[in-house]
Amino acid sequence: xxxxxxxxxYLVTQMGNDKSIKCEQxxxxxxxxxxxxxxxxxxxxxxxxxxxELIINETVPxxxxxxxxxxxxxxxxxxxxxxGDSAVYxxxxxxxxxxxxxxxxxxxxxxx
Amino acid sequence: KQEVTQIPAALSVPEGENLVLNCSxxxxxxxxxQWFRQDPGKGLTxxxxxxxxxxxxTSGRLNASLDKSSGRSTLYIAASQPGDSATxxxxxxxxxxxxxxxxxxxxxx
Numbered sequence: 001x002x003x004x005x006x007x008x009x010y011l012v013t014q015m016g017n018d019k020s021i022k023c024e025q026x027x028x029x030x031x032x033x034x035x036x037x038x039x040x041x042x043x044x045x046x047x048x049x050x051x052x053e054l055i056i057n058e059t060v061p062x063x064x065x066x067x068x069x070x071x072x073x074x075x076x077x078x079x080x081x082x083x084g085d086s087a088v089y090x091x092x093x094x095x096x097x098x099x100x101x102x103x104x105x106x107x108x109x110x111x112x
Numbered sequence: 113k114q115e116v117t118q119i120p121a122a123l124s125v126p127e128g129e130n131l132v133l134n135c136s137x138x139x140x141x142x143x144x145x146q147w148f149r150q151d152p153g154k155g156l157t158x159x160x161x162x163x164x165x166x167x168x169x170t171s172g173r174l175n176a177s178l179d180k181s182s183g184r185s186t187l188y189i190a191a192s193q194p195g196d197s198a199t200x201x202x203x204x205x206x207x208x209x210x211x212x213x214x215x216x217x218x219x220x221x
Contacts, residue, residue, distance in 0.1 A: 033208070033209065035211075040213075041150075041199065041213070041214060042211070042213050042214075043201065043211040044211075045208055045209065045210060045211075048207075048208040048209075055207075055208060090155065090156070092156075092209070094209075096207075098143075099161075100146055100158045100161040101146060101158065101203070101209060102158065103148075103155045103156040103157075103158075104155055105154065105155040106154075106155050
């Protein structure tokens with residue numbers, strides 16, 4: 001069974017659309033993350049979230065919003081997509097600051 | 113704000129060589145440090161996790177060390193193989209995980 005799974009794996013959409021990427025973990029972890037990996041392959045944290053606190057990276061536009069229906073899921077919703085949003089988005093989970101982190105396989109988002 | 117730097121950015125070695133990858137960070141108040149590898153077009157695979165109270169961790173041909181006071185970690189790969197070719201990333205945990213830009217390793221047969 002996949003520990004951290006993301007859907008879809010690929011997403012091609014037009015500018016201005018709203019889209020969501022789903023993430024689920026079956027590890028019982030209490031903390032989940034979203035990262036953006038740009039064309040230069042640098043991984044930048046967007047959000048970290050546990051059942052107590054949402055920490056938002058100050059550079060993330062408010063068009064991006066995480067939504068967590070329960071501890072096992074942290075979905076990423078993006079409004080009014082822009083060309084610069086094209087990247088690979090990774091979800092990860094861990095038990096905060098204790099265990100190793102596990103990453104999903106990534107979602108390659110292309111905005112045209 | 114934590115800044116993480118990895119040196120070198122790229123490294124090419126012949127098969128069989130031992131090599132060292134470096135990671136430095138600016139804020140030593142960390143909980144732990146984790147090394148990952150990323151193959152092209154793939155996700156991240158965890159290699160080693162070093163808690164802040166530990167000095168090193170070993171897994172097979174990999175050994176990672178941590179010196180919190182100087183803000184440094186090294187990943188030592190013994191007897192490198194072509195299958196080790198990948199990008200190696202270190203992530204430092206100060207309550208969230210921040211990554212370096214990675215070292216792209218190529219091991220030539």
